[in-house]
Amino acid sequence: MELTYSSIIQNKHIVEDIYEMHLEFENKEINPGQFFMVKSLEGSYLLPRPISVYDYDGKILKLLYKVVGKGTKIFSKLKTEEKVQILGPLGNGFPLQDIKGKVALIGGGIGIAPLNYLVKNLKAFEIDSYLGFRDKIYSLDKFEEFSQKLVIATETGNYGKKGFVTDFVNWEDYDTLITCGPEVMMNKIIKIGKDKSIKTYASLEKRMACGIGACLGCSVKTTSGIKRACKEGPVFSGEELVVEEQPW
Amino acid sequence: MELTYSSIIQNKHIVEDIYEMHLEFENKEINPGQFFMVKSLEGSYLLPRPISVYDYDGKILKLLYKVVGKGTKIFSKLKTEEKVQILGPLGNGFPLQDIKGKVALIGGGIGIAPLNYLVKNLKAFEIDSYLGFRDKIYSLDKFEEFSQKLVIATETGNYGKKGFVTDFVNWEDYDTLITCGPEVMMNKIIKIGKDKSIKTYASLEKRMACGIGACLGCSVKTTSGIKRACKEGPVFSGEELVVEEQPW
Amino acid sequence: MVNLKVDFLGKEFKNPVLSASGTFGFGEEYEDIFDISRLGGICSKGLTLNKKEGNEGIRIWETPMGMMNSIGLQNPGVESFISREINIMKKFNTNIIANLGGNTEEEYLKGIELLNTSEVDIIELNISCPNVKEGGMAFGIKSKTAYDIVKKCKKVSKKPLMIKLSPNAENIGEMAKACEEAGGDALSLVNTFSGMAVDIDKRSPVFNNIYAGVSGPAIKPIALKMVHEAAQNVDIPICGVGGISSGRDALEFIMAGASLIQVGTANFMKPDICIDIINEIEVFLIKENIKDIKEIIGIV
């Protein structure tokens, strides 16, 4: 983990409110599921924003982000060669060594970002990917390349199947479910995992201030007490999460 | 006066911390000495910044500005085609009809900005221009074109005469002194004007919030009571200013 | 169509958005910029019985997403207001709120007596200006002092009295209650927070008065809390002020208990921002299928 100022190699619009930023970041080790606290150097906001690693090849750090508010809006306007402050890689990442058997990756919207870097690092496993979007689809390449099966669903039916992607998963086929996406989707999957005794991992989105475990702002209730999403997470196993009381 | 969002035609670095911005602004009437409240659309500051009209040809509004703090720093990073919020033209401007006889324009540093648009509109008069800089010189063209005499001084002696430009003015030669620059310089000239009964006009820099006369933040003490620099000014005649009590 | 109209102290407001005292003059300077008759109302620059020249020295200072001012109630005096400035305000066809400050009880009472005969709709009793030495604010710190002055003012006033509270009050809930008990018809809050800036190069305070008033988006969360606290403590209506610069901000105050809101510092950021705020409130109500703004006043 380090604090550094990275140059933007490119920052391009993908579709709708989705953007992809490439940053110089050489020779580091990054686990899938880890994230960075990202901050533009000018701009009228205070806290860095947590953004997952979308891809990394030892040279270029790729981020996929959705413009939802002030901070991400400013990100979308940054130009090549400008610098951004990044702190990371942070968090635990997915427990690659523990993931077993047949795996379903289930991503919703921008939640596919961390799964993208995961899918190529899970090569050794049998993976099916289920990706849900509202209307437009994006960033399918890696999932196509590394999954045995790829199921796409959109709420509008514009691409792939119509409906929520979770409606098209045959849960019993899997030993492990890995999810990142809207909280309702993740809660549903965690519940299904618990009910059907399938191992699940979810990457949680909590509001963060420090990103390194110092402020205790990102607390997550687990069966073994309060944990920090930025430090002991953002990836948690479904069993340990106390979902009912999560405000997400 | 109007509130509008103007596109930047260009925004170029001139020298040291001096920049020149050109904005689309068509078919308006602007008096020399008037100014605009300028604000970038993003950025972590609140109040627009007052900037004088440096030049105007009925199509392109030119501003010359010096980076001194947060706001002007953000200005310097704006790119062609971005928009800025401008409110203006504001203030009284120089009283062209009252300016008489032989005129000395005395500008210090970035204070030459409003004089630049003035000198070309004072064509009918006999004008000598005295411009003082710290080290580097800039924006002399108009003064060369429209003055009978142009005297340059730099504090470092790098260009023109060495010292303060006020040291090279033969005060008795003039009927009118017009000045804009650092407060010490303007105070000195106002005092000389009073002592020698030469008519003087100074364009004052006061901190402003509204720029239109509503907040009373930019008060100037005059012999006829408190006036607003943004509305009854920024140009005041030396006689009416109560210099001793000015905090500028 | 959704209903933005609010009835407040027996007056109809087209919408809940007012311009705050001291940031909008008497309206005329904004006339070239937007159609002022669209506002719910205008609060006049703070008036005092006699004309005031205001403070010397620097009067404006920017802070992170806020500003400080030390205007010191520069104003033409109540008599001039009644014979001149009020006529400017009248032509905007909206509610006129006269903001009245004072250093002594007599000044307040005489000011009110003069305003009684004028066409102002409401008197906003400013017991909270931090920028005059003897200080209107002196009345706005301790609940007991506030109670006394409000009670006396109420006795002479023929206009509805809206008491403008200071965020520097010792206990805002108690203060709100005291003003209600003294007969205040409504409350507006908050005025500016007492703050300070140091010019480290000169090694001296920026302001001649050392302290000055902090306003703008920076204070919004604190102001909102105070409005909520006041609303929990009184039954009289509340006008929320402090850092509002968007429709969402305005709606936060309304949901926290404000029937009307005032926009101050944000007018400087974008002089037609009140119009944006009115429009944003309307769009929100439509989107959320809320027929009447009254449905959401104080629901939080």
Added chain:
Amino acid sequence: MVNLKVDFLGKEFKNPVLSASGTFGFGEEYEDIFDISRLGGICSKGLTLNKKEGNEGIRIWETPMGMMNSIGLQNPGVESFISREINIMKKFNTNIIANLGGNTEEEYLKGIELLNTSEVDIIELNISCPNVKEGGMAFGIKSKTAYDIVKKCKKVSKKPLMIKLSPNAENIGEMAKACEEAGGDALSLVNTFSGMAVDIDKRSPVFNNIYAGVSGPAIKPIALKMVHEAAQNVDIPICGVGGISSGRDALEFIMAGASLIQVGTANFMKPDICIDIINEIEVFLIKENIKDIKEIIGIV
């Protein structure tokens, strides 16, 4: 070379820059980012006698140039601190300030007794946390209540006591004086301002506790004023906190009367900002030809 060293309650501080309680954990998380031994000191996360899990729901919310938090004093408890976390802090070779909160008198007194035997340099008595219901803050609103608790704490404490004041105190000057008279050895101020945010889409408060603490650059001018006011009222030394994010900010507090300063929220903006601040202070002193930082403490 200029001297940045400050003597404070008999301890030598390398420089006046400390990390503020609750924003820096026990230091270890920042270890990878910069050399923590460069700090003048570290204030621990707020401790309570017994372990606390903290608040439910959203704990962090951004505001214009500020933030709100509702952590609710999540901490391992004093005993764990003494046996574990203090050892992390010790290796940074800087002053250790234990921030101690509590809901009852006994909790404070027992906490102090335990800390007496530890290696902490100073106890920062937190009578100002707005985020626990029964609330440390209850002790920090009225001067009389504060006087009583400080007096009792002082009696049992073998460590120097620095009282951390709340900006929500009814009267900060009086409060400062009361804490001095009760035997407080130093003051630190301010803790967070009580504030609120409303989620207008959900029509409910953002925080489960409704109110939460506001910090960051937004509050700087108000915090600075309070530090100045406290400094005018007491002779004991002051540690200034609130919105400091640059060397210039720190120098404003120092000139207004703070011997030391703490950096809180700004650590989140840029995790090595304390180092920038130390460097900027040093550069300023050199440029202004000030040999010793003590020359400018309280000169405004």
